[in-house]
Amino acid sequence: xxxxxxxxxxxxxxxxxxxxxxxxxxxxxxEGEWVAIVGPNGSGKSTLAKVIxxxxxxxxxxxxxxxxxxxxENIWEIRSKVGIVFQNPDNQFVGTTVEDDVAFGLENQAFExxxxxxxxxxxxxxxxxxxxxxxxPARLSGGQKQRVALAGVMALAPKVIxxxxxxxxxxxxxxxxxxxxxxxxxxxxxxxxxxxxxxxDEAALADRTILLKDGEIIFDGQPEGLFSLGSKLEEYxxxxxxxxxxxxxxxxxxxxxPESYLDQEGLVEYLWKLHSRK
Amino acid sequence: xxxxxxxxxxxxxxxxxxxxxxxxxxxxFFFIYxxxxxxxxxxxxxxxxFLALSLILSKIxxxxxxxxxxxxxxLIAFTVLLQLFFTGGEPVYWxxxxxxxxxxxxRQAVFIFFRFLLIILMSTLMTLTTPPLLLAxxxxxxxxxxxxxxxxxxxxxxxxxxxxxxVPTLMxxxxxxxNAQKSRGVDFDEGTMFKRIKAIIPIxxxxxxxxxxxxxxxxxxxxxxxxxxxxxxxxxxxxxYQRRDVMVLVAIIAFTLALFGLxxx
Numbered sequence: 001x002x003x004x005x006x007x008x009x010x011x012x013x014x015x016x017x018x019x020x021x022x023x024x025x026x027x028x029x030x031e032g033e034w035v036a037i038v039g040p041n042g043s044g045k046s047t048l049a050k051v052i053x054x055x056x057x058x059x060x061x062x063x064x065x066x067x068x069x070x071x072x073e074n075i076w077e078i079r080s081k082v083g084i085v086f087q088n089p090d091n092q093f094v095g096t097t098v099e100d101d102v103a104f105g106l107e108n109q110a111f112e113x114x115x116x117x118x119x120x121x122x123x124x125x126x127x128x129x130x131x132x133x134x135x136x137p138a139r140l141s142g143g144q145k146q147r148v149a150l151a152g153v154m155a156l157a158p159k160v161i162x163x164x165x166x167x168x169x170x171x172x173x174x175x176x177x178x179x180x181x182x183x184x185x186x187x188x189x190x191x192x193x194x195x196x197x198x199x200x201d202e203a204a205l206a207d208r209t210i211l212l213k214d215g216e217i218i219f220d221g222q223p224e225g226l227f228s229l230g231s232k233l234e235e236y237x238x239x240x241x242x243x244x245x246x247x248x249x250x251x252x253x254x255x256x257x258p259e260s261y262l263d264q265e266g267l268v269e270y271l272w273k274l275h276s277r278k
Numbered sequence: 279x280x281x282x283x284x285x286x287x288x289x290x291x292x293x294x295x296x297x298x299x300x301x302x303x304x305x306x307f308f309f310i311y312x313x314x315x316x317x318x319x320x321x322x323x324x325x326x327x328f329l330a331l332s333l334i335l336s337k338i339x340x341x342x343x344x345x346x347x348x349x350x351x352x353l354i355a356f357t358v359l360l361q362l363f364f365t366g367g368e369p370v371y372w373x374x375x376x377x378x379x380x381x382x383x384x385r386q387a388v389f390i391f392f393r394f395l396l397i398i399l400m401s402t403l404m405t406l407t408t409p410p411l412l413l414a415x416x417x418x419x420x421x422x423x424x425x426x427x428x429x430x431x432x433x434x435x436x437x438x439x440x441x442x443x444x445v446p447t448l449m450x451x452x453x454x455x456x457n458a459q460k461s462r463g464v465d466f467d468e469g470t471m472f473k474r475i476k477a478i479i480p481i482x483x484x485x486x487x488x489x490x491x492x493x494x495x496x497x498x499x500x501x502x503x504x505x506x507x508x509x510x511x512x513x514x515x516x517x518x519y520q521r522r523d524v525m526v527l528v529a530i531i532a533f534t535l536a537l538f539g540l541x542x543x
Binding site: 083100104152 | 410411414439440442443446447450491492495496498499500501502503504505506509510511512513514515516
């Protein structure tokens with residue numbers, strides 16, 4: 001498996017009088033990995049996303065995407081490999097209608113018109129917004145706007161998709177649908193997904209989670225490992241997943257649970273055994 | 279804002295709706311220009327007939343056009359009355375101090391009235407049948423020759439279309455800010471003129487700040503999607519002239535010739 005994103009001792013700050021937003025961050029992400037980046041507000045998650053796409057230039061350190069170190073010259077080439085869906089869909093809508101907006105990135109890359117139409121149709125059907133293609137952004141709900149923003153990035157067929165809290169305005173069903181679509185797409189195209197999120201269930205879907213706090217990586221590993229941090233998670237601005245909340249409640253009521261991490265099935269199994277031993 | 283008809287678009291599928299926006303823009307401008315050449319009853323009659331035909335072809339209920347006229351009524355009445363009583367000439371029917379009612383005056387007033395009617399209705403027809411974004415496209419396409427003299431046509435068109443796209447978003451936001459300020463006790467509808475103007479500040483300042491933030495976010499999002507300003511771009515939306523556009527061209531040429539034939543020289 002090849003390395004897709006590599007950050008080497010990256011430091012960044014917006015204001016030199018204040019402490020660094022990213023402190024000596026080193027990180028490598030493989031091609032085809034789904035990584036969730038979690039952390040409290042102000043931990044540098046969004047900044048990290050912008051540094052990866054070359055929208056912000058680090059003070060020191062280097063960023064390497066798909067084998068190419070990010071420089072002034074190759075920045076546009078690298079940007080065509082990385083797609084970002086930002087937080088506030090209202091502010092990233094460029095087009096006057098849904099289909100215009102999805103086509104915007106394709107226009108920038110001087111795609112032929114027939115190819116553009118094909119891509120736009122496909123992308124809008126992925127996110128279930130094809131029927132809304134002639135609508136104006138002001139008439140869409142927050143969730144619908146996020147779907148369109150996602151379609152705009154998908155149409156470009158990037159190698160890396162970064163979701164900067166891009167599902168925060170969707171209802172639970174819509175979020176599940178979008179994430180499921182993304183998962184299918186990832187399997188089809190060996191896509192690398194970086195999702196920045198406060199949603200613990202979204203983090204649980206990832207292959208790997210990275211916990212960021214004050215610009216430093218506190219935890220890097222499988223989601224199970226993150227969840228076994230237990231009540232400490234709340235300090236990092238995260239909720240416990242439902243299953244872990246249940247475990248905390250069980251322990252409080254005097255039921256012993258094993259040290260190792262249990263997922264939902266594991267817990268059910270364990271409780272069965274416990275019950276039949278009585 | 280609901281009774282404000284100017285700049286609104288009514289969905290439809292009529293002959294006029296399907297015309298290329300460039301055709302509509304050019305034809306209505308040209309028509310307005312021609313109206314100033316009409317100076318006889320017959321030429322005004324012809325112009326009205328042309329306008330009536332266009333209105334009928336748009337299949338939009340007359341009510342909408344009347345609504346479009348409404349805000350202009352005072353201006354029309356004022357100008358017509360001015361023409362009626364202040365035009366000199368022959369024959370004089372009635373006179374009081376400096377006010378005069380003359381045959382020429384009546385003629386002039388009637389003409390001015392029709393001129394207003396023709397201009398307003400034709401421009402209302404154009405905006406009612408063309409979505410604003412298509413108008414922006416049409417402008418870009420028509421301004422293309424200006425590229426030769428270094429006018430940044432693409433930048434102007436992009437600004438125009440982003441501006442159009444943000445109009446409803448900013449309107450919503452204004453409403454939200456107003457309601458938020460009202461809920462904190464700011465009163466917009468009462469007090470002296472000075473007080474009312476002062477009450478606008480708590481709307482304007484947050485609106486400006488948020489517009490700056492939006493612009494920043496939008497610029498970053500555009501850059502992330504590969505927009506760098508001066509690259510060669512293709513266009514997703516394409517305007518193309520159809521047979522009906524040629525028909526309009528023929529009609530406007532015929533109209534021009536007839537108008538100049540009926541005009542008194």
